[in-house]
Amino acid sequence: MxxxxxxxxxxxxxxxxxxxxxxxxxxxxxxxxxxxxxxxxxxxxxxxxxxxxxxxxxxxxxxxxxxxxxxxxxxxxxxxxxxxxxxxxxxSAREFAVSLPDRHYELAGRLLAQAVEESAATGEPVRTVLHRKAAEWGARWGGRNTTTVFELLEQHGFAPRREGGAVVLGNCPFHALARDHTETVCGMNLHLLRGALEGLGGHGFEARLAPRPGLCCVRLEPAA
CATH class of the missing domain: 1.10.10.10 (Winged helix-like DNA-binding domain superfamily/Winged helix DNA-binding domain)
Structure with missing residues (x-):
């Protein structure tokens, strides 16, 4: 893929x-x-x-x-x-995408399209498929990096910063979609980051939904 x-x-x-x-x-x-x-x-x-x-x-x-x-x-x-x-x-056949702040709407569209198609073929609920696909994609992010959590988040445009022992995300790469379709897109984002953390391994964090104005809906808390 x-x-x-x-x-x-x-x-x-x-x-x-x-x-x-x-x-x-x-x-x-x-x-x-x-x-x-x-x-x-x-x-x-x-x-x-x-x-x-x-x-x-x-x-x-x-x-x-x-x-x-x-x-x-x-x-x-x-x-x-x-x-x-x-x-x-x-x-060139290559496509270029530049946005400030960093946005990844193509990724969101691809994940949503995959979820709809697989749901239609299998009868599995769309949101269940979406969460699984997002987690798989995130695992590939983490799996191809031998870097820190902070560096991984910076690489993909989340603008992380520390807040006590937690990490908050100053940018949502799916901002416009999350604003209009909050439950669907924030759930996708949560599973994407959970997959990334799993793929990275040995990070000491877990991703949780913690929406706050001006921040991404996901927050990384120290793992229990």
Whole structure:
């Protein structure tokens, strides 16, 4: 299963920041408007740039994974004497998401869709499936990290801070959904974080619902 959380938010932010340079952004917009991959000479001519300038910025966009690089022989010839394939650029298949404060609505949508589909197929209540799916997803978060609870929560946008022996979460990555569908989304979030703690192991905390204004609905208390 593909994980929309695999790419770190900082990596998405860094990639999008590459487009802040005006010439680079013009080149990116030119490439994504084309049906076929674009070569350096073509891009340079279209935008009135020196070939070396176009090549530099196109490669920078590829390094940031905003563009994919492909190699093709445009002459149609093959075999010996056909020449080297041209280096071409096309829009990357990767998707980028940047939001401040950190939000993960795609993850919520994916979990809810999985719950609805499995419930329809099995007859199990949607909310029961949702809680299980959220816990499984959280366990993958924790299972691929050899980090502290604090670092795991920071990585996924919860803005943790200590409050006595507990940890409160200053940001809810599902804020708008939790505001309008509190019971469903907060229950999902609770099981997501319980799964993350289980996957992390040896953390000394347990996740509980403890809604307070301005905070995430989940709070981590010292384990009994």
């Amino acid at each position: 593909d994980d929309p959380e695999t790419a770190a938010p900082d990596a998405d932010l860094a990639a999008v920041a590459v487009l802040d340079e005006p010439t680079r952004r013009r080149l990116y917009e030119h490439v994504v408007r084309q049906e076929a991959p674009v070569g350096r000479d073509e891009a340079a001519a279209a935008l009135g740039l020196a070939r070396q300038t176009a090549a530099f910025h196109l490669d920078r966009l590829a390094d940031a994974t905003l563009l994919d690089v492909v190699y093709e022989r445009r002459s149609g010839r093959t075999g010996p004497g056909a020449g080297r394939p041209a280096k071409l650029y096309r829009r």
